[in-house]
Amino acid sequence: MQTFIAALGAATLLASPAFAQHQTETAQAIFDQFAQGHPALNATVMVNGEIVFEAEGGTMRTAEDGVDTDYNVYSTAKMMLGTAFARLEAHQGLDLDRSVRAIDPALPDSYQHVTLRQLLSHTAGVRGYTGDADWLAFSARRCALPEDALGHFINDPLIDAPGARHAYTTYGFVLLSHLLVELTGAKSFDAAMHETLGEVYQARLDAQDADKATAYYDAGEGLEPMALSAECKFGGGGLIASSRELAAFGSALVEGELLTFEEIETAFQPIQTRDGEAVSYVYGMEAGYEPSLDLHYAAHSGGSPGGRSFIMAYVEPQVVVATTANFEGPNHYPLALALADLFAGYSE
Numbered sequence: 001m002q003t004f005i006a007a008l009g010a011a012t013l014l015a016s017p018a019f020a021q022h023q024t025e026t027a028q029a030i031f032d033q034f035a036q037g038h039p040a041l042n043a044t045v046m047v048n049g050e051i052v053f054e055a056e057g058g059t060m061r062t063a064e065d066g067v068d069t070d071y072n073v074y075s076t077a078k079m080m081l082g083t084a085f086a087r088l089e090a091h092q093g094l095d096l097d098r099s100v101r102a103i104d105p106a107l108p109d110s111y112q113h114v115t116l117r118q119l120l121s122h123t124a125g126v127r128g129y130t131g132d133a134d135w136l137a138f139s140a141r142r143c144a145l146p147e148d149a150l151g152h153f154i155n156d157p158l159i160d161a162p163g164a165r166h167a168y169t170t171y172g173f174v175l176l177s178h179l180l181v182e183l184t185g186a187k188s189f190d191a192a193m194h195e196t197l198g199e200v201y202q203a204r205l206d207a208q209d210a211d212k213a214t215a216y217y218d219a220g221e222g223l224e225p226m227a228l229s230a231e232c233k234f235g236g237g238g239l240i241a242s243s244r245e246l247a248a249f250g251s252a253l254v255e256g257e258l259l260t261f262e263e264i265e266t267a268f269q270p271i272q273t274r275d276g277e278a279v280s281y282v283y284g285m286e287a288g289y290e291p292s293l294d295l296h297y298a299a300h301s302g303g304s305p306g307g308r309s310f311i312m313a314y315v316e317p318q319v320v321v322a323t324t325a326n327f328e329g330p331n332h333y334p335l336a337l338a339l340a341d342l343f344a345g346y347s348e
Contacts, residue, residue, distance in 0.1 A: 024053060027339055031055040034335045041325045042067045043335065044247040045343050048318045049255055051247070052343060058325070068244055071324040072206060072230060072307030074237040078173050079300040079311055080203060080249060081235030082120050082284015083258055084180060084196040090263045094183070096120070103179050108155055114162045116179065119172045121271055121279050123165065125158035126172040142207075143232040146178035146189055152232075164274045166281065173236030173284065180235070189234045200252040203239040207231040230304065235284075237302060241309075246322035250313040253298065254320060264315060265289075268296055293346070299336070303328050312336040317344040 027045065035041045035057030044067060045053040054067045088094040096117040101107050103116075118124035129135045143149045153171045160167065177189050186192035193201045206229055230238040241249075252258050259267065268287040270278045280288045287298040296315035302308065310332035312321045321339045323332040 023342055027053045027342055028055060030335065030338050030342070032057060034332075038325045038329050039327045040065055040069070040071075041323065041327075042069065042071070042243040043321065043323045043339065044243040045339055046247045046251040046320045047343055049251050051244070053339070054244070068242045069324075070204070070240040070242055071309065071326050072302075072304070073203065073239055073241050073246065073309040073324060074230065074233075074302030074304045074307055075170065076246065076300045076302035076309045076311055077203065077233070077235050077237050077239040078284040078302075079298070080193070080197070080201065080239070080284075081173060081176055081180065082282075083249075083253060084193060084235075085116060085120055085176070086259055086263070086267050086283045087196055088183065090259055090267075100175070100179060103182050110158055114158075116176070117271070118162050119176050119179075120283050121166065121281055122168050122172060123163055123271070123273055123279060124169075124172055125160040125162050125164065125167070126169045126175065127153060127156055127159045128167065128169040128171065138232060139229055141232045142229070143234075144188075146174055146181060146234045149174050149232040149234070150178060161274070166273060166277055166279045168281075170233055170236040174232070174234060176284075177234035177236060193235070197258065200249055200258060202245040202248065203241040205231055205234070206238045206240055230306075237304070240307075241324070243309075243322045243324045246309065246311055246324065247320050250298075250311045250320035250322060251318070254313050254315045254318045261315070264296060268298070299333075301331055301333060303331065308332060310336045312340045314340055314344050319344040 031043055038058045039060035040058040043055045044051060056065060056067050085096065089096050097115050099112055100114050100116060101112050114124045138152050141149060141152060180192045180196065181189055184192040184195050186195055190205060232238060267283050268289060270280045270288070271282060272278060280286060285298045285300045289296050294316060298313045299311060301310045305328050306326065308325045308328055310323045319340050321336045323336055
C-alpha cells in the first residue's frame with residue numbers, strides 16, 4: 001500500500017455543500033480521464049453507508065450498460081472469501097491454525113501442516129499458475145463445486161514448506177472455497193457464502209455469465225479461440241458483481257456489520273513467515289494501518305481477460321470505492337486511491 005496523502009482542510013469545509021459539489025466534479029474528472037482506456041468502466045463510492053458518487057464510462061458502452069452491470073471481479077473475490085473465514089473465526093470460534101486435513105482428511109498427506117491462516121495469506125506453499133498453458137487448461141474446466149477443481153493442482157508438490165514464504169496463488173483460494181463448503185455443510189459454494197456473510201454477499205458465479213469485452217481468448221495464430229470462464233476459481237476469482245455490489249460489501253465491512261472494529265484491528269495485523277518476512281496480505285486482502293492518519297484500510301484488485309475490478313476500503317472514515325470493468329487493462333489502484341482520498345478528505 002502506498003503512503004497515504006496528507007489530510008485536507010477543516011471539518012466545516014468538508015461538510016459544506018460547496019465542497020461536496022467540488023468533490024463530485026473532481027471525482028468525475030478523475031473518472032473520465034481513467035475511463036478513456038476502457039471499453040466499459042464503472043465506479044461507486046460509498047461514505048458512511050450511503051452512495052455519494054457513481055460513474056459509468058468507456059469507449060464502447062451500449063444502451064444496456066449501467067452501474068449495476070455485472071462484470072468479472074476476478075481476484076477481488078478473495079477479499080469476500082477471506083472475510084467469510086474472518087467471520088467464522090471471530091463469531092464461531094474457527095481455529096485458523098489447525099491443519100486443513102482436519103477439515104478434509106482426503107487431502108494429500110503433504111497438506112498435513114498447511115493451515116487455513118497460511119492459505120488466507122498465500123503462505124501455505126500452494127503453487128500458482130505455471131504459465132499460459134496452465135491458466136488456459138484451468139479456464140477450460142467446468143465445475144459445479146470447488147471440489148471439482150481440486151484435481152488440477154492438489155496432487156502437485158508444495159513449492160515451499162508451509163509458512164515459509166509469501167507466494168500469491170489463486171489455487172490456494174480454490175482450496176479455501178472447498179474448505180468453506182466442508183465447514184458449513186452447504187450444498188454449494190454460493191450457499192456457503194450466503195450462510196457465512198448473509199445478505200451482504202451479492203456476487204454470483206461466473207458460470208451465470210457476465211459482460212466481457214473479450215468473449216474469447218486469442219490462443220494464437222492457427223489455433224481455435226477458447227471461451228473464457230473463471231467458474232472453477234470460485235472465491236479465488238470466479239465471481240461476477242457490479243460496482244454497487246462490491247461497494248456495498250466493502251461498506252458493510254468498514255461499518256462493522258461483518259466484523260467489529262476490534263475484530264478488524266486484530267485481523268489487520270501483519271503475519272510473519274518463517275523466513276522473517278512481514279506479510280500484510282491477511283484474510284484474503286491487503287490490509288494494514290497508516291499511523292500518520294490513524295487509518296485502517298483494506299484493498300484488493302482483480303484482473304484477467306474479460307474484466308478488472310478493485311475495492312479500496314477505509315475503516316475510520318468509512319469510505320469505500322469499488323470499480324469494475326469488462327476489459328483487463330491497467331490496475332484500477334490509482335483510480336480507487338484517488339477517489340477514496342478525495343471523499344475521505346485527503347488530497348495532495
